[in-house]
Amino acid sequence: MDEKNNSNFVKSNYFTSASQAQTFVNGIYNKLYLFQNGDAYGESPFITIELFAGHATSLGQSVNNGNVINQRTDPVNPGFESVWQNCYSAIANANLALQEIPNVAMDGAQKKRLLGEAQFLRAFFYYHLVRLYGDVPLITAPVTVDSPDLFPTRTPVAQVYPVIISDLVSAEASGLPETDQTGHASLGAVRTLLASVYLTTAGFPLNITANYALAAAEAQKVLSSYTLFTDYAYLHDNAHKNQGELIFQSNYLVGVSTNAITQLTVPFNLPVGAYGDHLGAMVPTNQFFNSYEAGDLRAQERQFYFSSYPQYGDPTKTVVFGSHNLYKYFQVESALGNGICDENWTFLRLPEAMLIYAEATNEVSGPTADAYAQINKIRTRAQLAPLSGLSQDQFRQAIWKERYHELAYENKAYFDIQRTHMIYDVTNNKFSDAFSTANEQGVTMKQQYLLWPVPQREINNNKKLTQNTGW
Known part of the structure; x- marks a missing residue:
């Protein structure tokens, strides 16, 4: 048998x-x-x-x-x-x-x-x-x-986005909870992602400007379901995962799944934690750090960035970095423990929804009291003066700048360049054409860099695939 x-x-x-x-x-x-x-x-x-x-x-x-x-x-x-x-x-x-x-x-x-x-x-x-x-x-x-x-x-692209939108509209009607603290999708995650999709499709390359209103409407649904943290440290500690302003995260737990987020972003080869390697793989430029307004709490030591830390193994000594590294990805628990990192990675959080609402609303009707309210809540937490009395273009650039400073190094800036074709010229504190303005490292973006290349191995295995322009 x-x-x-x-x-x-x-x-x-x-x-x-x-x-x-x-x-x-x-x-x-x-x-x-x-x-x-x-x-x-x-x-x-x-x-x-x-x-x-x-x-x-x-x-x-x-x-x-x-x-x-x-x-x-x-x-x-x-x-x-x-x-x-x-x-x-x-x-x-x-x-x-x-x-x-x-x-x-x-x-x-x-x-x-x-x-x-x-x-x-x-x-x-x-x-x-x-x-x-x-x-x-x-x-x-x-x-x-x-x-x-x-x-x-x-x-x-114009045929892919309608499927993305259709999936999210269906997910929004599927009975998901308003929020979720277990790492699963929620209505907040669905709506924030859909608002982001609408905002993106309102810009380059599709330029469907009617989607600004849809982006504002979706983002607005999220605003009352989450609350801003009172301490920036809550963005990267273990006690506040999937809570407060954190809408959607990739979840980690020691013994189940871990990562190297902190190890990758600590200063290169300096002993600030119990890590086998200190890789220094992503270090903010000094020019970007200096682009924060005077008095901005986010730029103060051990808020979003840090430039020194007690030496691991001998906390009576201080390690001075010579750079401003990302404290927003420094997991104290693993640094002072055994070096095994289970920090969550945040894909979506409340300030992004707030800024999507403000930007999209501004594109539809210019600055409104509600739009000002959202960006000013973020600025108030950062101990900055509220904005007021701006023109539509001034408000647009203020929102873009706030996205760079609040969502710094959270994988938002590259996608903002794609949809606006503008780059944040931090040296001159303004937004300029992405393809004719050098960044602080002296590099001017090539248009081909708006997209990644299709992996060569995929093209080798599938002769029907073509390569992106310039690659």
Whole structure:
């Protein structure tokens, strides 16, 4: 007799219970870790995305990081490949969940929520793909060996965004909780991401200006559900994960999954924590640090940045860095403990929703009292004077500047350059054309750098794929 091995899970025998469906969707969240994966050379997708914006340098050993900063990288950079592959792996799992879960006998409300989570995650990963690579293969069903999507062509950006928006609109109606402290998608996450998508599509390359109003409407729904922290340290400690202003995070826990976020961003080769290596892979430029207004709390020591710290092993001595490193990613628990970091990475938080609302509202009707209220709450926390009496263009640039300073090094600046074609000229404290203005490192952005190259290995394996202009 042939005995069926039920422990050998395949698609045909896996989705048979509510617990299996839940476990499968939970597994999709693990793909979020790809953005924080790091190596001993100081390479990580969250660092690569930030280096493209031009306001950070790298003191580590990574040749690839240096090539990105100086705009001489190429399609064989392994970071480009890992992001592409992992995003599509997550999308494949989301596609399978969306196909199979409707057939599972389970509570209807739970089923609806799981489908909403899968739709949110598929939209999340496609949103990164379409911004990073432009036209990308649009695959919305599981792929088999005889599927036409086994070797797909690239789908125009204008056709990818409607699928992202459709997924998020469906997720918004799926019964998700308003907020969530377990790391799962919530209405707050869905609405903030959708507001970001609308804001992006209102700018380059699509320029659908009607989407400014939609961005404002979605962001407004979020504002009353979250609260700003009273201490910036809560952004990166263990006690406040998934709380307060933190809308959506990638979640870590010692013994389950850990990362190298702090190790990658501490000063290069200086003993400020219990880490085997201090990689210095992303260091803010002094010019960017100096662009904060006088008295801004965020620029004061051990708020968003720090320039010295007690020496690990001998706290009677102080290590002076010679640079302003990112305290907003310094996890005290691991630095003073065993060097194993389980700091959460934040994808979405309340100040972004507030600034989306302010910017989108301004584009629709100019500065309003409500728009001023949102940006001024952020400034008040930073101990800055409130804004008032600005023209529409002055208010627009004030919001852009606030995005740079509040969301600094959170993977927002590069995407802002893409949608505005403007760069923050920190030396002159103004916004200028991205393709004719040198950044503080003397590099002027090439238009090809608005997108990443399609990984060369993908093109080698699929002759239907084409390369982005300039690469």
